[in-house]
Amino acid sequence: MKAIVYDGLRGVNLKDVPDPKLEKADDIIIKVTSTSICGSDLHLVNGRVPHTPRGFILGHETMGIVEEIGSDVRNLKKGDRVVVPFPVACGHCHFCNHGQFSQCDNANEEKDTGGYLGYSDSYGGYDGGQAEYLRVPYANVGPVVVPEELEDEEVLFLTDVLPTSLWGVEHGGVKPGDTVVILGCGPIGLLTIRWAARKGAKRIIAVDKVGYRLAHAQKYGGVEVVNFEEHEEPGRYLWEITKGGADVVIDCVGMDGDMNPLEKLGTALRLQGGARSAIEIATQAVRKAGTIMMVGVYGGRQNLFPLGNLFERNITLKMGQCPAQAYIKPILELIQKGDFDARDIITHKLSLDKGEHAYNIFEEKEDNCIKVILKP
Structure with missing residues (x-):
C-alpha cells in the first residue's frame, strides 16, 4: 500500500510499504477513506519527538471502512464505517476504567505514558493512518461506527480535534x-x-x-x-x-x-x-x-x-493528552442533530499522493491553510 512516512529530519514522502495485518484477536484493518494532518505531526517531522525511525507511517486522525476483523472483535463487522480515536486504549486497565484512555497502561509497554497512533516508537510504535489501510488495535474500545448520511468531513475530526x-x-x-x-x-x-x-x-x-x-x-x-x-x-x-x-x-x-x-x-x-x-x-x-x-x-x-x-x-x-474515547459519542450526537459543524476549518482537500505538498503548506502557513484532509 501507499503511505506518508517520516523520511528523516523535515522529510515527508509517499512510499510503498507493506499492507498491515491482523496481529491480535481484537484488531481490525480499515480501508482509509479520509485522514488529516495535525500540528503535532509536525513535531515528528521536525525531529522533536525521539525514536521516530525512517519509514514510520504518520497520522493519527483517520477514518474508514472495516475490511478485516479479528476473532475477538464483538462490536464491529466488515463494511462498518468508523472513526478511530488517536489514543490506543485497552479498555480494562485502571486508567481506562476511570475514563483516562490516553494514559492506558497496556498501550505503551516501553514508557510510562499512553500510546498513540502514528506518534513514534516513544508512544507505542503504532503505524499511523495517513495511508491506504490502517491496523487498529483494541478495536472493541476505540473505533466508533458513524451514520452513513454524514459526510467524512463532518465526522473525521471526532478522531482528535473535536474531543481535544x-x-x-x-x-x-x-x-x-x-x-x-x-x-x-x-x-x-x-x-x-x-x-x-x-x-x-x-x-x-x-x-x-x-x-x-x-x-x-x-x-x-x-x-x-x-x-x-x-x-x-x-x-x-x-x-x-x-x-x-x-x-x-x-x-x-x-x-x-x-x-x-x-x-x-x-x-x-x-x-x-x-x-x-x-x-x-x-x-x-x-x-x-x-x-x-x-x-x-x-x-x-x-x-x-x-x-x-x-x-x-x-x-x-x-x-495533557485528551482521552478522546470519552468524548466521541456525545459530540457525534451534536453533529447528528446539526448542533455543531466543524467543517469551516477545512481549507484543503487533497489526494494522499499530494501529502508532501500538504505538509509544506500546513507548516509554512501558505495558501491560507488551516486544515488539510487527505484522501487515499
Whole structure:
C-alpha cells in the first residue's frame, strides 16, 4: 500500500510499504477513506519527538471502512464505517476504567505514558493512518461506527480535534461569565473558541500572529483577536486589557511557538523541549488563582520555566493528552442533530499522493491553510 512516512529530519514522502495485518484477536484493518494532518505531526517531522525511525507511517486522525476483523472483535463487522480515536486504549486497565484512555497502561509497554497512533516508537510504535489501510488495535474500545448520511468531513475530526478542543475547555474549567484567552488559532484553537462560547464564556480573546487565522477567529461572533507580534509584551498586554488577567488561559500552541535563538539551539541539542513563548504569555495573561490549560503538545524539559511566578499567584496548571474515547459519542450526537459543524476549518482537500505538498503548506502557513484532509 501507499503511505506518508517520516523520511528523516523535515522529510515527508509517499512510499510503498507493506499492507498491515491482523496481529491480535481484537484488531481490525480499515480501508482509509479520509485522514488529516495535525500540528503535532509536525513535531515528528521536525525531529522533536525521539525514536521516530525512517519509514514510520504518520497520522493519527483517520477514518474508514472495516475490511478485516479479528476473532475477538464483538462490536464491529466488515463494511462498518468508523472513526478511530488517536489514543490506543485497552479498555480494562485502571486508567481506562476511570475514563483516562490516553494514559492506558497496556498501550505503551516501553514508557510510562499512553500510546498513540502514528506518534513514534516513544508512544507505542503504532503505524499511523495517513495511508491506504490502517491496523487498529483494541478495536472493541476505540473505533466508533458513524451514520452513513454524514459526510467524512463532518465526522473525521471526532478522531482528535473535536474531543481535544472540548476537553481543553472542560478540563480547564471554563464556566459561564468567564474571560478566556486562547493561544493559537490553528484547528484546535478555533474549535476551542467555539466550545468556550457554548460553555458561556463572557469574553473570549484569541491570540496568534497569522493574519488569516485571526480573521477566521473573528468570524465567530464576539471574539476579540490579538496579534502578539504587535505587542512588545503580549502577556502583559492581555493582563491589562482584561483588568487583572483571564480566568482561564488555554494554550493550543505547545512547543511550536516562536523560539528564540537559545531555544532553537537547546531544542536541536535536546536540552530544551521546543518554544516556551506560549507558556510565558499564559503566565502573564492569567489572573491570580486562575487556570492555565495546556492542550498544545510539549516535549522534553523546559528551561527557565516560570514555576515561581505560578506558585506565588496560586495558578492551577493543567495539561495533557485528551482521552478522546470519552468524548466521541456525545459530540457525534451534536453533529447528528446539526448542533455543531466543524467543517469551516477545512481549507484543503487533497489526494494522499499530494501529502508532501500538504505538509509544506500546513507548516509554512501558505495558501491560507488551516486544515488539510487527505484522501487515499
